[in-house]
Amino acid sequence: MRKDKLSNIFFYIGVAIFMVIIVFPFYWQIITSFKPPEQLWNIPPEWWPSRFYLGSYISAFTKRPFLTYLKNSAIVAISTTALAVFVTSFAGYALARLHFKGKNVILALALSVSMFPGIAIVSPLFLMMKQWNLLNSYLGLILTYTTITIPLSMWNLTTFFRTIPADMEEAAKIDGASPFYTFVKIILPLAAPGIFTTAILVFIAAWNEFLFALTFNTKDALRTVPVGIAMFPGEYTLPWGDISAASVVVVLPLIVMVLLFQRRIISGLTAGAVKG
Amino acid sequence: MQKRRSIKSTGIPENVLGYLMVTPALLCILLIAIFPIIRTFSLSLTDMKMQFPDAAKYIGLNNYMKLFKDERFWNATYNTLFFTIVSVAMELVIGFAMALVMNMPFKGRGLVRAAVLVPWAIPTTISATMWKFMYHDQFGVLNDILLRLGLIDQYKSWLGSTLSALWCAIIADVWKTAPFMGLLLLAGLQTIPAELYESATVDGAGKIRRFFNITVPLIMPTMLVALIFRTLDAFRVFDLIFVMTGGGPGNSTETLSMYAYTMLFRNLDFGLGSAIAVLIFIFVFLISLIYIYLLNIQND
Amino acid sequence: MRTKRLLVFLLTVAVLVFMLSACGSSEKSGDNSTESQPEEKASESKSEEEVTITYARGKDTTPATQKMLEAFENKYPNIKVNYQEMPPQSDQQHNAFVTALSAGDDSVDVYRLDIIWPSEFASAGWILPLDDYFSEEEREEFLQGPIQGCTYNGSIYAVPLYTDAGVLYYRKDLIPNPPETWDELYSIGKKLMDEGKVEYGFVFQANQYEGLVCNVLEYIHSNGGKVIDGSNVVLNSENAIEALNIFKKMLDIAPEGVTTYIENDGGVMFQEGKVAFMRNWPSWWSNLNSDESAVKGKVGVAPIPKGPNGDATGKATLGGWNLAINKNSKNKDAAWTFIEFMTGEEAQKIQAIEGGFLPVRQNLYKDADVIKANPHFESMYDALVNALPRPVSPFYPKISESIQINTHKFLMGEIDAKTAVENMAKEIQEILEQ
Incomplete structure (x- = not known):
């Protein structure tokens, strides 16, 4: 009993140290965002703002249309996630469970797409987007991001679908259910954690992308957050406070989102476990 | 068997x-990705320089020959391999630890799960600037911490x-992407049925035996997939290096993608730049073949 | 039943996607679309017709650009300017411009180009030669360095918008007379460091990037060295080797991390009062004299020092930005009207007074209003006239890269000055011959 308690304490200490390392850079950014300009470049750097200065936040929102950037990023990232996960959950299921020829070819093909360095395909993609009239639009970015994230999403979901025990499907089949019905009613709920994880991965990949966003959407009204933040520095200067404030604002909604979804997923998991 | 192949209803x-x-996913890929890839391949066989686009001609494999004799190319290859192997290995270990912790029931687990996502949710362009700033020889907090701990006696650049620049990039990369690994592995852990552990416990298996006999084999497919994608990403690392060092000091952090970028966008040498891109593709293709082979063994 | 559900599902997704794309295109038409308008206007070039041109430049942190655009639209009410701001880093602008122009994009009419880009863009056929618009007499009103940078194969491809040249900032409260030679700079800096008046003697830009080229060329040019003469590479000389060694000596009185510094790093250190000298661009003046600066009112500006074998004065490296017209533009005449205005006296004055940018017209350095707003301009004039452009070549980026890598390896102690100079000379020769 006492041994358990002791190892518990060690466990928490370990987790705490780990958390500190993980969170520290972000803490540093938050602190920087509240530092008044005169404190920003002190040597050695100070660990706490001398006074809480909100100027960086004010200028983050007033100097640039930051809310527009956030809105654009949200639209692009959410649509990409929906589209990619939707498309690949079908593909993943088929590849994991159905019998047909050429599965390995399909998986390899998908993977090979993600092997190409992004910088090499920017200019030909620009050419295509121009021809399709998709420059300066959401759809251009959504299609691009979806394609880039399909391989990851497809591989991931295929693996998850494979791990789901086959007996439940067999039972459904014997009951006369179609594979599609089985997929929607039985497999999808069981695969919830996998789908959720994939969705987060895709979402953040789309949320973070810089190069395509920079070249495809040149109008301020259609820019996404990473490009928007690149608009803060001057040619030779770096307003570090403003940039920190802007990045804190970018990360907060993601943290809130994860915290909110957290419960859903855990409840989804327990529901799955009860059924299983 | 016959019954499985056709569905009566x-x-x-x-x-x-x-x-x-499978069609919708493939359609997306064909629509968007195939043209750029074919174009890159064909450009790599020409001496296309954007400054004189009309003078471009087919030169066969000359660009590749040039690269194989190019010291800078091999230096970039070495840097890329070093970066990939070290950072992916560290990410795997740390990510696995994260996943195991997050899979345990304890108070504050939700908080840990959310916190772990923070590094990953910060766009690379920002997190790289952030790290660059923390590494700064004067304003950087890293020097301050190490000095306070007595590990260094004066600020270091x-x-x-x-010696240290590539390691700096690796640490920043591990910090940012270990959570990716952690999350994927966590999802994998969650699909392992609890009964397996229970029955193993009943059979008298200890913690360590349960880990190696149940956890590791069952998580292997997920782990391989996570490894594939992390390796592919690490091998093509660009943003991070671009922001933190620009390839310096003295080209000691120049990776293949950085080299390709310089050739394509700075020098407008589309022939040679495309050839580097194709070689990256081939390297990565070989790496993933190994993984797929391992994965197939796993599945059989 | 199940197929129906599938259909509903698919339909929902399809509708969603279409809504989003509609959303995207409505956004397009919302802000004075440039995609559609030029085509409508191209056929009729009557000057009374309202035209919209798009002007792309890196973000301006000062109010100058906005004020200039207002003045333009007041004067030419029939030309609307759609101002497309780009991220300030010139590399990112280069990316976006190159990608768009190589695809034959015509959505931007007027580009603002870095002084090192016109020859590259010109040889690629992306920008319009301006000989018919921009007469030789008119060019004489301008500073000659920038004009040289905008000229390629005997034709002029861009009009200078504002100029830039390396200058030496010094602490006039500590240093009564600025140094004229690099040796003097070194010994004054070292002395002030030893006395504990400053932490470091000198800061400059020695990261492996374009700024390093600007810095090292100042040492080479100020010591009688040269990179290219006509079509010959003449870099390999004793003077250049000596210049490189002087440059490396400066590392002794600089912070250890100076080999990772760009403009901002040294700038804020100087602003914090920790450094005696700084090599930087004229635009740092306003930061150094802002309320947040610890050295407000204590800063002097001097020309770049010279080396032992140099001319009478040091040679700064020329920077600056220029305006060019997209070859595919559908509104070339309106674009020219715009450029003519932006580089004309009225706009140049606004630019100098509101933004502190160095004018490109010679007579403005004697203009009372300009000098009143920027007293330091007067002392910079000589430095600007003497400033030398970086090598003008469509393959400049490769030349720059060779200089960056070899200089940085030299500063890191991996190769010696002789090897660095030989490597550069050999590589640049190969680049020019290709």
């Missing part, structure tokens, strides 16, 4: 249904030394 043969379900 809908009348669609199983293989047709399979192709149907971490990004300015050929």
Whole structure:
């Protein structure tokens, strides 16, 4: 009993140290965002703002249309996630469970797409987007991001679908259910954690992308957050406070989102476990 | 067996249904990705320089020959391999630890799960600037911490030394992407049925035996997939290096993608730049073949 | 039943996607679309017709650009300017411009180009030669360095918008007379460091990037060295080797991390009062004299020092930005009207007074209003006239890269000055011959 308690304490200490390392850079950014300009470049750097200065936040929102950037990023990232996960959950299921020829070819093909360095395909993609009239639009970015994230999403979901025990499907089949019905009613709920994880991965990949966003959407009204933040520095200067404030604002909604979804997923998991 | 291949209730043969379900994803890929890839391949066989686009001609494999004799190319290859192997290995270990912790029931687990996502949710362009700033020889907090701990006796220029710059990039990369690994592995852990552990415990297996006999084999497919994608990403690392060092000091952090970028966008040498891109593709293709081979063994 | 559900699902997704794309295109038409308008206007070039041109430049942190655009639209009410701001880093602008122009994009009419880009863009056929618009007499009103940078194969391809040249900032409260030679700079800096008046003697830009080229060329040019003469590479000389060694000596009185520094790093250190000298661009003046600066009112500006074998004065490296017209533009005449205005006296004055940018017209350095707003301009004039452009070549980026890598390896102690100079000379020769 006492041994358990002791190892518990060690466990928490370990987790705490780990958390500190993980969170520290972000803490540093938050602190920087509240530092008044005169404190920003002190040597050695100070660990706490001398006074809480909100100027960086004010200028983050007033100097640039930051809310527009956030809105654009949200639209692009959410649509990409929906589209990619939707498309690949079908593909993943088929590849994991159905019998047909050429599965390995399909998986390899998908993977090979993600092997190409992004910088090499920017200019030909620009050419295509121009021809399709998709420059300066959401759809251009959504299609691009979806394609880039399909391989990851497809591989991931295929693996998850494979791990789901086959007996439940067999039972459904014997009951006369179609594979599609089985997929929607039985497999999808069981695969919830996998789908959720994939969705987060895709979402953040789309949320973070810089190069395509920079070249495809040149109008301020259609820019996404990473490009928007690149608009803060001057040619030779770096307003570090403003940039920190802007990045804190970018990360907060993601943290809130994860915290909110957290419960859903855990409840989804327990529901799955009860059924299983 | 016959029964599995055709489904009576809908009348669609199983293989047709399979192709149907795969089509949307493939369509996306074909629509968007195939043209750029073919173009890059064909450009790599020319001496296309954007400054004189009309003078471009077919030169066969000359660009590749040039690269194989190019010291800078091999230096970039070495840097890329070093970066990839070290950072992916560290990410795997740390990510696995994260996943195991997050899979345990304890108070504050939700908080840990959310916190772990923070590094990953910060766009690379920002997190790289952030790290660059923390590594700064004067304003950087890293020097401050190490000095307070007595580990160094004067400020050091971490990004300015050929010995430490690549390591700095690796640490920033591990910090940012270990959560990716952690999350994927966590999802994998969650699909392992609890009964397996229970029955093993009943059979008298200890914690360590349960880990190696149940956890590791069952998580292997997920782990391989996570490894594939992390390796592919690490091998093509660009943003991070671009922001933190720009390839310096003295080209000691120049990776293949950085080299390709310089050739394509700075020098407008589309022939040679495309050839580097194709070589990256081939390297990565070989790496993933190994993984796929391992994965197939796993599945059989 | 199940197929129906599938259909509903698919339909929902399809509708969603279409809504989003509609959303995207409505956004397009919302802000004075440039995609559609030029085509409508191209056929009729009557000057009374309202035209919209798009002007792309890196973000301006000062109010100058906005004020200039207002003045333009007041004067030419029939030309609307759609101002497309780009991220300030010139590399990112280069990316976006190159990608768009190589695809034959015509959505931007007027580009603002870095002084090192016109020859590259010109040889690629992306920008319009301006000989018919921009007469030789008119060019004489301008500073000659920038004009040289905008000229390629005997034709002029861009009009200078504002100029820039390396200058030496010094602490006039500590240093009564600025140094004229690099040796003097070194010994004054070292002395002030030893006395504990400053932490470091000198800061400059020695990261492996374009700024390093600007810095090292100042040492080479100020010591009688040269990179290219006509079509010959003449870099390999004793003077250049000596210049490189002087440059490396400066590392002794600089912070250890100076080999990772760009403009901002040294700038804020100087602003914090920790450094005696700084090599930087004229635009740092306003930061150094802002309320947040610890050295407000204590800063002097001097020309770049010279080396032992140099001319009478040091040679700064020329920077600056220029305006060019997209070859595919559908509104070339309106674009020219715009450029003519932006580089004309009225706009140049606004630019100098509101933004502190160095004018490109010679007579403005004697203009009372300009000098009143920027007293330091007067002392910079000589430095600007003497400033030398970087090598003008469509393959400049490769030349720059060779200089960056070899200089940085030299500063890191991996190769010696002789090897660095030989490597550069050999590589640049190969680049020019290709």
